[in-house]
Amino acid sequence: MGAGKSTIGRLLSQELDREFIDSDKVIEERSGANIPWIFDVEGEEGFRDRETAAIDELTQLNDIILATGGGVVLREENRQHLKNRGIVIYLLTSIEQQLERTSKDRNRPLLQTADPEAVLKRLFNQRDPLYRSCCDLIIRTDKRHPRAVVQEILKQIKQKHPDLHFLDASHF
Ligand SMILES: Nc1ncnc2c1ncn2[C@@H]1O[C@H](COP(=O)(O)OP(=O)(O)O)[C@@H](O)[C@H]1O
Ligand SMILES: O=C(O)C1=C[C@@H](OP(=O)(O)O)[C@@H](O)[C@H](O)C1
Numbered sequence: 528m529g530a531g532k533s534t535i536g537r538l539l540s541q542e543l544d545r546e547f548i549d550s551d552k553v554i555e556e557r558s559g560a561n562i563p564w565i566f567d568v569e570g571e572e573g574f575r576d577r578e579t580a581a582i583d584e585l586t587q588l589n590d591i592i593l594a595t596g597g598g599v600v601l602r603e604e605n606r607q608h609l610k611n612r613g614i615v616i617y618l619l620t621s622i623e624q625q626l627e628r629t630s631k632d633r634n635r636p637l638l639q640t641a642d643p644e645a646v647l648k649r650l651f652n653q654r655d656p657l658y659r660s661c662c663d664l665i666i667r668t669d670k671r672h673p674r675a676v677v678q679e680i681l682k683q684i685k686q687k688h689p690d691l692h693f694l695d696a697s698h699f
């Protein structure tokens with residue numbers, strides 16, 4: 528949370544002229560409710576079930592940039608779909624930056640607690656190895672402007688996948 532998935536994903540999609548999809552937005556549209564409501568009424572597991580269904584469907588689309596919610600890696604099924612069907616970019620960010628970036632909005636139920644820093648630390652310890660197990664690239668996003676993060680992603684993907692010709696069309 529606060530790593531910049533939704534922000535960077537949108538910018539990357541513009542750079543590559545691809546459709547951008549944010550799985551959290553799809554979940555909200557499908558359920559007709561916002562994420563805090565889903566967590567409140569259906570619990571985290573209810574949200575995760577909706578997330579797994581959305582990820583299975585969205586990872587079958589071609590030529591899109593997909594931003595997920597931060598907890599997507601918790602389920603093995605999601606990790607497999609992401610890994611097998613796309614290029615996965617792990618945006619790695621310090622807890623300090625996550626806290627700063629998430630402090631303004633109240634849309635993240637897991638952080639609506641007296642000690643969001645402790646929650647972010649716990650989630651990082653649980654999730655960091657899971658992200659590492661399914662990602663192609665790790666990109667640090669602290670103290671970097673979103674546009675600089677996008678350029679770094681493009682540079683590293685190009686190095687790693689020189690066969691991906693759609694990258695040649697972008698301006699970097
Ligand atoms: N590299 C960055 N530098 C500064 N602010 C950022 C950066 N990336 C994202 N932000 C800001 O942090 C907040 C959370 O970003 P968001 O894209 O919603 O993260 P995520 O989807 O990973 O939770 C937003 O207000 C966004 O503008
Ligand atoms: O980390 C998480 O478990 C979550 C992250 C959120 O998305 P962002 O990572 O885009 O904030 C959203 O999916 C939900 O609040 C749960």
Ligand SMILES: [Mg+2]
Binds near residue numbers: 532534551594595596
């Ligand atoms: Mg997001």
